[in-house]
Amino acid sequence: MSILVDKNTRLIVQGITGHQGSFHARRMRQDGTNIVAGVVPGKGGQDFEGIEIFGTVLEAKLAKEANASIMFVPPKFASAGILEAIDAGIEVIVCITDGIPVHEMMEIKERLREEKSWLIGPNNPGMITPEEAKLGIMAIHAFKRGHVGIATRSGSLTYEIGYELTRAGLGQSTVVGLGGDYVKGTDFIDIVPLFENDPDTHLVVMVGEIGGTDEERTAEYIRAKCSKPYVAYLAGSSAPPDQQMGHAGAIVSQGKGTFQSKIKAFEEAGIPVAKYPREVKDIALELLK
Amino acid sequence: MKLYEYQAKKIFKDNSISVPNGTVCSTEKETGDAFASVGKGQEVILKSQVLVGGRGKSGGIRSAQTVAEAVDIFKELMDTHIKGFPVAKVLIEEKAEIRNEYYVGITIDPTFYRPILLISSRGGMEVETIARESPSALGQYILNPRYGIPSHEILRLIGELGISKGLSMPLTDVVKKLYKIFCNYDATLIEINPLVESSDGRLIALDARLNIDNNALFKHPELEELKKDFVDNKETYLKEKGVDFVYVGGNVGLICAGAGMTMATMDLVNAMGGKPACFCDVSAGINPQSMELALRTVSSLDGIQSILLNMFGGLTRMDEVATSFIAAWQNMGGISLPAVIRLEGTNVEEGRRIMKENGFEMFTNLYDAVQKAVDLVR
Numbered sequence: 176m177s178i179l180v181d182k183n184t185r186l187i188v189q190g191i192t193g194h195q196g197s198f199h200a201r202r203m204r205q206d207g208t209n210i211v212a213g214v215v216p217g218k219g220g221q222d223f224e225g226i227e228i229f230g231t232v233l234e235a236k237l238a239k240e241a242n243a244s245i246m247f248v249p250p251k252f253a254s255a256g257i258l259e260a261i262d263a264g265i266e267v268i269v270c271i272t273d274g275i276p277v278h279e280m281m282e283i284k285e286r287l288r289e290e291k292s293w294l295i296g297p298n299n300p301g302m303i304t305p306e307e308a309k310l311g312i313m314a315i316h317a318f319k320r321g322h323v324g325i326a327t328r329s330g331s332l333t334y335e336i337g338y339e340l341t342r343a344g345l346g347q348s349t350v351v352g353l354g355g356d357y358v359k360g361t362d363f364i365d366i367v368p369l370f371e372n373d374p375d376t377h378l379v380v381m382v383g384e385i386g387g388t389d390e391e392r393t394a395e396y397i398r399a400k401c402s403k404p405y406v407a408y409l410a411g412s413s414a415p416p417d418q419q420m421g422h423a424g425a426i427v428s429q430g431k432g433t434f435q436s437k438i439k440a441f442e443e444a445g446i447p448v449a450k451y452p453r454e455v456k457d458i459a460l461e462l463l464k
Numbered sequence: 465m466k467l468y469e470y471q472a473k474k475i476f477k478d479n480s481i482s483v484p485n486g487t488v489c490s491t492e493k494e495t496g497d498a499f500a501s502v503g504k505g506q507e508v509i510l511k512s513q514v515l516v517g518g519r520g521k522s523g524g525i526r527s528a529q530t531v532a533e534a535v536d537i538f539k540e541l542m543d544t545h546i547k548g549f550p551v552a553k554v555l556i557e558e559k560a561e562i563r564n565e566y567y568v569g570i571t572i573d574p575t576f577y578r579p580i581l582l583i584s585s586r587g588g589m590e591v592e593t594i595a596r597e598s599p600s601a602l603g604q605y606i607l608n609p610r611y612g613i614p615s616h617e618i619l620r621l622i623g624e625l626g627i628s629k630g631l632s633m634p635l636t637d638v639v640k641k642l643y644k645i646f647c648n649y650d651a652t653l654i655e656i657n658p659l660v661e662s663s664d665g666r667l668i669a670l671d672a673r674l675n676i677d678n679n680a681l682f683k684h685p686e687l688e689e690l691k692k693d694f695v696d697n698k699e700t701y702l703k704e705k706g707v708d709f710v711y712v713g714g715n716v717g718l719i720c721a722g723a724g725m726t727m728a729t730m731d732l733v734n735a736m737g738g739k740p741a742c743f744c745d746v747s748a749g750i751n752p753q754s755m756e757l758a759l760r761t762v763s764s765l766d767g768i769q770s771i772l773l774n775m776f777g778g779l780t781r782m783d784e785v786a787t788s789f790i791a792a793w794q795n796m797g798g799i800s801l802p803a804v805i806r807l808e809g810t811n812v813e814e815g816r817r818i819m820k821e822n823g824f825e826m827f828t829n830l831y832d833a834v835q836k837a838v839d840l841v842r
Binding site: 250251274275276277278280281282284285300312313314316317327328329330331332333334335338355357358382384385386387388392408410411412413414415417418419420421422423425428429430431432450451452453 | 517571572574575577578579591592595596608609610647650652653677678679680682683708710712720721722723724725726727728730731732733734735740743745747776777778779808809810830831
């Protein structure tokens with residue numbers, strides 16, 4: 176078991192003939208992901224290294240019984256690509272694109288409230304269930320099969336922390352990069368119930384950062400509803416207020432989303448917070464004893 | 465992208481929101497002319513155009529009674545920095561007769577990811593101060609972007625805040641116009657603080673804040689023109705070249721890859737007794753050019769005493785990072801600051817060999833590297 180993606184995932188790659196799309200389609204296939212179709216508007220009927228290309232997501236889904244999609248689409252067209260995948264009824268949609276306008280993401284968020292699709296991202300490295308399916312751009316050697324679920328707002332820290340867990344013998348059930356944007360398809364609070372209900376996940380690591388209120392709300396949810404062990408790490412203790420630190424989501428604005436308020440929320444929920452990235456594995460090892 | 469007050473006011477005025485009569489000045493001559501045309505010989509207000517809040521308390525807003533005084537104050541304001549930010553221009557405005565001050569703002573709610581309208585009967589204070597000190601004076605409404613802001617919700621807030629009935633319609637009108645700008649300009653924040661009721665009963669935007677979503681700038685070629693007036697656009701320039709940079713002001717200069725990793729490295733430097741000088745993320749593209757740009761920027765910061773390069777390679781190969789770093793270093797003829805290097809991940813052994821060949825010790829352990837970079841500034 177795992178969450179959202181596994182060996183039964185039948186993946187569409189939107190934008191498979193582009194520079195990024197072709198590169199990562201090849202890598203995902205090498206890494207064992209079952210890519211069943213590509214989608215490129217106007218290129219229906221062609222093929223990409225043995226993968227059939229369709230003009231629309233719906234055609235690809237119907238012909239190949241696809242249940243997931245990942246897109247490598249430039250920012251100007253990314254929200255159209257996401258909406259197309261939602262309209263086609265794709266269950267799991269991953270959008271790697273960095274730079275989608277936030278007003279477009281608000282529109283998408285409204286659609287997601289009404290539909291059963293999951294959108295992971297944007298502006299993220301994707302997600303992986305090690306040794307089963309990778310819907311993303313990460314190098315797989317940092318990860319291995321196991322029982323730790325990871326959800327993270329930072330791609331680079333996913334590696335740092337995932338690699339340390341792997342080296343300490345703690346493999347992962349599923350690793351989900353939620354993304355660095357202010358408005359995302361999926362937050363910690365959406366993903367935590369999936370990990371909580373996944374029998375293969377024994378412990379959950381959350382890698383958060385300053386900005387937004389997701390960590391606070393999720394801590395409260397965990398306190399009230401969850402029984403598995405959770406470990407958190409938070410980046411941004413030294414960031415000055417009102418300055419955006421790379422990620423659009425990582426900004427303390429109008430007094431909301433401070434490091435202190437997140438630490439306090441985790442502490443009140445009894446969730447240990449690692450002071451340094453490497454402490455995540457130490458705490459996880461201790462909790463899983 | 466944050467707009468200057470005078471730029472935001474131009475957009476407000478174009479959308480029929482009243483602003484004080486005013487002229488933005490870059491020279492003493494313009495200031496003299498503005499004193500005559502705006503003040504008509506009466507007292508005028510001089511406002512520093514700077515992209516940081518709280519300028520009033522920092523002496524960035526002054527008044528002048530005579531043309532000579534106006535010119536002197538203009539020179540003084542142009543020479544000062546406010547909280548480290550340079551003053552671009554000075555806006556000269558007529559003095560408003562104020563009966564009441566209000567706050568109106570629209571931003572994106574961080575919990576529901578919908579636009580949120582904020583209205584307060586206590587204008588002039590920072591909104592977080594109002595929220596903390598007198599929450600009952602702050603009304604909020606989170607709206608569904610599909611339906612916009614219904615008038616009855618605005619009227620409800622006005623009623624609950626005890627704002628005089630006579631202002632109901634004009635205030636509703638201002639809110640509707642603000643929301644229109646918020647949507648049309650892809651804003652992340654639009655704010656009037658204070659929105660004043662003048663002695664003749666009109667609502668005037670005394671100040672104006674408008675922040676545009678950087679990701680949406682491609683939709684707004686009309687805003688390109690405004691960029692010419694930005695005095696300190698180093699961060700914008702670097703961003704366009706693939707270096708995401710924010711100056712923070714310490715002594716350890718960082719060059720990292722990935723926003724989360726960069727923040728975490730800043731936190732570590734801080735926790736281990738140093739002070740990070742900047743946020744500097746080169747993950748958009750690591751090559752000798754971006755590395756050189758980052759190195760030049762970081763090494764020229766005031767008070768910098770050591771440089772820390774920290775990366776974890778997933779798809780990024782550490783041998784390529786090492787090659788880019790060495791090429792940049794050599795192209796600059798070396799740097800007189802100590803550099804601490806921590807690379808880990810894909811092709812790290814080859815990266816270590818390249819670094820060693822060029823005389824650089826390399827760490828793979830993050831904590832040893834940060835400790836070393838911090839020790840060097842003591």
